[in-house]
Every structure is written in C-alpha cells, then in structure tokens.
Amino acid sequence: MKQSGISRFPELLEKHEQKLVLDWTQELLKPGRLRSDLIGQLEVREQCAELLRLMTAATRSGNVTGIDAAEWQPVRDMLASVSRTRAKQGCTPVEVATFVFSLKRPLFALLQEELLNEPSVFAAEVWSVTELLDKLGLFTTVAYQKSREDVILRQQEDMLELSTPVVKLWDGILALPIIGTLDSARTQVVMENLLKAIVDTGAEVAIIDITGVPTVDTLVSQHLLKTVAAARLMGADCIISGIRPQIAQTIVHLGVDLAEVVTKSTLADAFTLALKKMGASVNRTAR
Amino acid sequence: MERIPILKMGEFLLVSIQVDVHDRLALTLQDDLTNRIARTSARGVLIDISTLDMVDSFIGRMLGNISAMSRVLDAETVVVGMQPSVAITLVELGLTLPGVRTALNVDKGMAMLRASLVDTIEERPDAGRES
Amino acid sequence: MPAVKVEMLPIQSQYDLVDVRRAVRTRAAHIGMSILDQTKIVTAASELARNALVYGGGGTVMLEELEDGMRICLRLTFEDHGPGIPDVDKALTDGFTTGGGLGLGLGGSKRLVHDFEISSVVSEGTRVRVTRWK
Numbered sequence: 218m219k220q221s222g223i224s225r226f227p228e229l230l231e232k233h234e235q236k237l238v239l240d241w242t243q244e245l246l247k248p249g250r251l252r253s254d255l256i257g258q259l260e261v262r263e264q265c266a267e268l269l270r271l272m273t274a275a276t277r278s279g280n281v282t283g284i285d286a287a288e289w290q291p292v293r294d295m296l297a298s299v300s301r302t303r304a305k306q307g308c309t310p311v312e313v314a315t316f317v318f319s320l321k322r323p324l325f326a327l328l329q330e331e332l333l334n335e336p337s338v339f340a341a342e343v344w345s346v347t348e349l350l351d352k353l354g355l356f357t358t359v360a361y362q363k364s365r366e367d368v369i370l371r372q373q374e375d376m377l378e379l380s381t382p383v384v385k386l387w388d389g390i391l392a393l394p395i396i397g398t399l400d401s402a403r404t405q406v407v408m409e410n411l412l413k414a415i416v417d418t419g420a421e422v423a424i425i426d427i428t429g430v431p432t433v434d435t436l437v438s439q440h441l442l443k444t445v446a447a448a449r450l451m452g453a454d455c456i457i458s459g460i461r462p463q464i465a466q467t468i469v470h471l472g473v474d475l476a477e478v479v480t481k482s483t484l485a486d487a488f489t490l491a492l493k494k495m496g497a498s499v500n501r502t503a504r
Numbered sequence: 505m506e507r508i509p510i511l512k513m514g515e516f517l518l519v520s521i522q523v524d525v526h527d528r529l530a531l532t533l534q535d536d537l538t539n540r541i542a543r544t545s546a547r548g549v550l551i552d553i554s555t556l557d558m559v560d561s562f563i564g565r566m567l568g569n570i571s572a573m574s575r576v577l578d579a580e581t582v583v584v585g586m587q588p589s590v591a592i593t594l595v596e597l598g599l600t601l602p603g604v605r606t607a608l609n610v611d612k613g614m615a616m617l618r619a620s621l622v623d624t625i626e627e628r629p630d631a632g633r634e635s
Numbered sequence: 636m637p638a639v640k641v642e643m644l645p646i647q648s649q650y651d652l653v654d655v656r657r658a659v660r661t662r663a664a665h666i667g668m669s670i671l672d673q674t675k676i677v678t679a680a681s682e683l684a685r686n687a688l689v690y691g692g693g694g695t696v697m698l699e700e701l702e703d704g705m706r707i708c709l710r711l712t713f714e715d716h717g718p719g720i721p722d723v724d725k726a727l728t729d730g731f732t733t734g735g736g737l738g739l740g741l742g743g744s745k746r747l748v749h750d751f752e753i754s755s756v757v758s759e760g761t762r763v764r765v766t767r768w769k
Contacts, residue, residue, distance in 0.1 A: 359705075363705045405592070408591075408592050408595075409588065409592065409671065412588035412591060412592065413588060415588075415608065416588060416608070419608060419609075419612070421608075421612075443595050443596070446595045446600040447591045447592055447594075447595045449600070449606060450586050450590075450591040450594060450595070450600070450601065450606055451586055451588065451591050451606065451608055452584070452606045452607035452608040452609075452612060452613075453608070524653050524656060524657070526649045526650055526652065526653050527649040527652075528649060557660075557670075557674060557677075558656065558660075558674055558677050558678050558681065559678070560678050560681040560682055560685070561682060561685075561743070562681070562685060587674075588671075589670050589671040589673075589674040590674060592671060592674075593671070593674045593675050593678050593747065594678075596675065596743070596746050596747055597678060597682070597743035597744070597746070597747060598742065598743040598746070599743070
C-alpha cells in the first residue's frame with residue numbers, strides 16, 4: 218500500500234511506549250483472553266513491555282511491515298520464544314495469537330488520538346499497523362506449530378532409542394534384541410547404539426537377536442547385513458540369533474547371501490558360541 | 505616431501521593417519537610401507553585411523569591395497585580405531601572393506617597381530633611331519 | 636528458497652578435494668548437523684568431487700546454505716564439462732565402473748544425502764546436486 222512519505226508509526230510507538238504497555242496488558246487481562254491459571258500477570262506485563270521495546274527498535278529503521286528483514290529478527294526471536302513457552306504451558310494457538318492481536322485496539326486508539334486531523338494519514342497508518350500485527354500474529358502460529366512438531370519428533374526419537382537396547386551379556390559380549398520391524402530409520406539407530414556400545418565396552422562379539430522381528434524380507438536382510446558390516450569395521454564379530462524356520466526358508470528363497478554371517482537359532486546357542494570366541498567357557502560345579 | 509611417518513615396534517610397523525590424506529600422500533604411503541615391510545621383514549602392520557573423521561572410497565581402496573600388498577609380503581595388516589560415524593557412513597556408501605582386518609583400538613590390534621604370529625609359528629612343527 | 640550463504644570452489648587438483656571436504660565439514664557443523672550427518676555429507680562430497688576431477692576432467696562445486704521456513708539445509712552442486720555419463724540409470728546402480736575406480740561413487744553417495752539430482756549430457760558434462768538438511 219503506497220504511503221505518502223515516511224510512516225509516523227515508529228515515532229508514535231517510541232513516544233507512547235509506556236502507555237501502550239499498560240493498555241495492552243489491560244486488554245490481555247480481560248476475561249477470556251488469557252489463561253490466568255497458566256500465566257501470571259507479571260509475566261504478561263513483562264512480555265508486553267519487552268515486545269513493544271523490540272518493536273520500537275525494529276521500526277526505527279523505517280521498515281514498518283517487512284518482518285522478514287534483519288532488523289525484525291529480535292522481534293521474531295522473542296515471539297518464537299513466547300510461542301514455544303505458551304505451547305509448553307498448554308495454551309491453544311488461538312490464545313498465543315491473541316497475545317499479538319490484542320495490541321490492535323490500544324494501537325488504533327493511539328493512532329486515532331494523534332492523527333485526528335489527518336484522516337488520510339490515519340487511514341494509511343491503520344492499514345500498516347493491521348498488516349504488521351496480522352503478520353506477527355501468523356508468525357506466532359507458525360512458531361507454535363513448529364514447536365509441537367519438534368516435540369513429536371523428539372518423542373519419536375526417544376521411542377526408537379528405547380526400543381533398541383544394547384545389553385552387555387559378558388565381558389566383550391553384547392546382545393541386541395530387536396523387537397518389531399527393522400526399517401531403515403530403525404537400522405540407523407540400531408547401528409549407532411551398537412557401535413557406541415562397542416566403543417564403551419570394548420566388545421568383540423555382538424549377538425543380534427531377531428526373534429522379535431516378524432518378517433524378514435530382502436530389505437530387512439540388507440539392514441541386518443549393514444549392521445553386521447558396521448560392527449565388523451569396529452573390530453566386532455556379529456552372530457545373528459533367533460532365526461525361526463520360516464525365516465530360514467524366506468532367506469534361502471530370496472537368495473539372500475548370509476554366508477559371511479554366523480547364525481544360530483537361539484540366543485542361548487549364540488551366547489555359547491560367543492563365549493568360545495572370547496576364549497571363555499562355563500563349567501557346572503557341584504552344588 | 506610430505507609423508508606419513510612409519511614407526512617400527514619390534515616385528516610390527518605402526519602407521520598413524522592423522523591428516524586429511526590427499527592422493528599423492530596415499531600413494532607415497534603405500535610405496536613406503538611396501539618398501540619398509542620388505543626391508544625389515546616386518547610380520548605385521550597396524551594402521552591407526554582413530555583421528556580420521558572421514559573415509560571415502562579412495563581411502564577405503566588404499567586400506568584394501570595395503571592389506572593385500574602386505575599379505576603378499578607375508579605380513580598381516582590390522583586397521584584400528586575407526587570412528588562409529590565413519591563406519592556407518594562407509595557401510596551406507598556400500599563399502600565394507602572385506603579384505604581388511606579390523607580392531608577397536610591399538611591394544612586389541614596389537615594383540616591380534618601377535619596372535620597371528622603365534623599361529624604361524626605353531627604351524628611349523630607340523631609341517632615337517634607331513635611326508 | 637533464498638540462499639543464506641553461497642560459496643564456489645574449484646575442483647582442479649587433488650589438493651582442491653581436501654579444501655572441498657574441509658569447507659563442507661565447516662558448513663555442515665555450522666548449521667548444526669550431528670557428527671554422523673556431517674560425516675555423511677562430507678563423504679558424499681568427497682566422492683562427487685573426485686568424480687568431477689577424475690572422470691569430468693575438473694570442475695566446480697557450489698556450496699549453499701538454504702533456509703526453507705524453519706528447516707535449514709546444505710546444498711552442493713558439482714559441475715564439470717567432461718565426457719558426460721551415457722547411461723545415468725546404470726551409473727546409479729552399484730558396480731558401475733569406468734577408469735578403475737571402485738565404481739560406487741554415485742549410487743553410494745545418493746544413499747548419504749536426502750535429495751539427489753543428476754543431469755548429464757555426453758561430451759558436454761555432468762551436474763550433480765545433493766542436499767542434506769539438518
């Protein structure tokens with residue numbers, strides 16, 4: 218929207234900053250606006266003051282509505298931070314956006330007062346302010362969404378981590394019971410966990426038990442072979458255990474070459490073999 | 505000329521690769537090692553790559569070459585200390601370095617080399633009995 | 636997607652490969668990639684840069700840090716004016732070999748990145764663009 222000359226908004230912001238903080242806080246404390254059970258009055262007031270201070274600084278450059286520019290970075294950062302905190306506190310995205318939109322009424326009131334005798338300037342400024350606050354309000358919504366997505370992502374990562382534990386069976390012998398499907402994302406986590414455990418424990422044998430893996434097709438076999446190869450590069454040999462008869466059939470049928478890999482049908486057999494590799498043996502003593 | 509130093513430890517040679525290896529350096533290392541093994545009748549080579557934060561197909565090939573060449577000269581090669589992220593990346597790249605023996609660290613690598621020495625010595629008493 | 640930072644490096648000698656690896660590592664670390672992800676993109680860069688040098692007769696690589704909304708990524712574009720690759724699909728499957736290499740460059744590199752684009756014209760050259768986001 219074409220503006221005749223420089224916007225008056227920045228100077229007005231600067232001149233009336235204190236009053237705006239008060240009026241805005243008042244707006245937000247009206248019933249139904251904010252979750253007063255979640256956010257205290259003091260915190261609200263501080264956030265309003267902080268945001269207005271940053272907005273004044275940003276508009277000083279003359280850029281009143283281009284919030285993607287560098288001078289608006291501090292404002293964006295602050296709003297992103299507020300959105301994340303509010304999301305964590307349990308507010309809805311509407312409540313978060315309301316934080317920004319509630320500034321409209323005090324700002325329009327201010328503009329009306331100051332520009333009473335300049336109707337065309339008043340109209341132009343109202344439009345600028347509207348554009349600015351709409352953009353900022355939408356920004357908080359996007360930031361809110363992103364923070365939710367981050368939480369979900371973290372939870373997914375945690376689940377992956379938890380579902381692939383690495384257990385130390387003996388000095389130098391690790392066991393990896395894999396429960397559930399082995400897709401490429403899971404394989405990455407398995408490899409990372411296994412290799413880290415090899416470094417931490419100095420293990421030379423790793424038993425990968427696939428009793429809990431429902432289907433073993435070409436892809437799963439490839440993932441297993443990858444894991445075995447990675448462990449070998451770190452100086453550890455792998456034994457794959459838990460090969461059910463049906464899986465053995467599938468593997469042969471698919472033509473998967475597990476020739477290089479030692480396989481055992483049970484974890485117990487694999488453990489016995491691992492002990493032998495480590496030069497240990499188990500003796501039964503009289504009780 | 506810049507070259508990677510080769511240390512002698514008894515019957516073994518020890519190489520520690522600590523820099524980003526460019527082609528000429530890699531070829532020089534292969535030459536130097538081959539010469540050194542022959543000259544000293546070394547029985548084993550230990551290559552420490554624990555500070556390498558990347559191994560691509562070129563370096564992988566170099567390690568494979570060194571393993572093969574040393575075997576021809578009756579020496580075992582063990583590569584030790586591969587970083588987990590390097591191992592995972594190599595495997596993802598499709599390189600499993602099949603002819604290359606590996607160990608977790610220098611201690612285990614040395615133990616491996618000593619063990620392979622003992623194996624060869626133990627074989628000899630039997631050799632005479634076969635006739 | 637506006638490029639936040641752009642850098643162009645020559646690939647004319649084996650020493651350039653070292654510089655390319657270093658530059659990619661620095662940028663990947665700078666945008667906050669995990670060590671594993673850094674290693675993946677640096678290794679892919681090493682393979683592709685080597686292809687440009689050995690098969691392509693030399694070329695360039697452009698490093699870009701790009702922001703896509705809230706997501707930040709590293710995009711590398713390798714370009715050479717060499718003989719080109721006649722059968723790109725075949726080249727992308729493992730085992731492709733010309734010139735005595737292990738022949739795993741393209742297929743393997745593809746697995747190390749999130750996006751992989753290749754265009755090649757015989758006797759004109761090859762362009763490979765790979766992207767990895769944080």
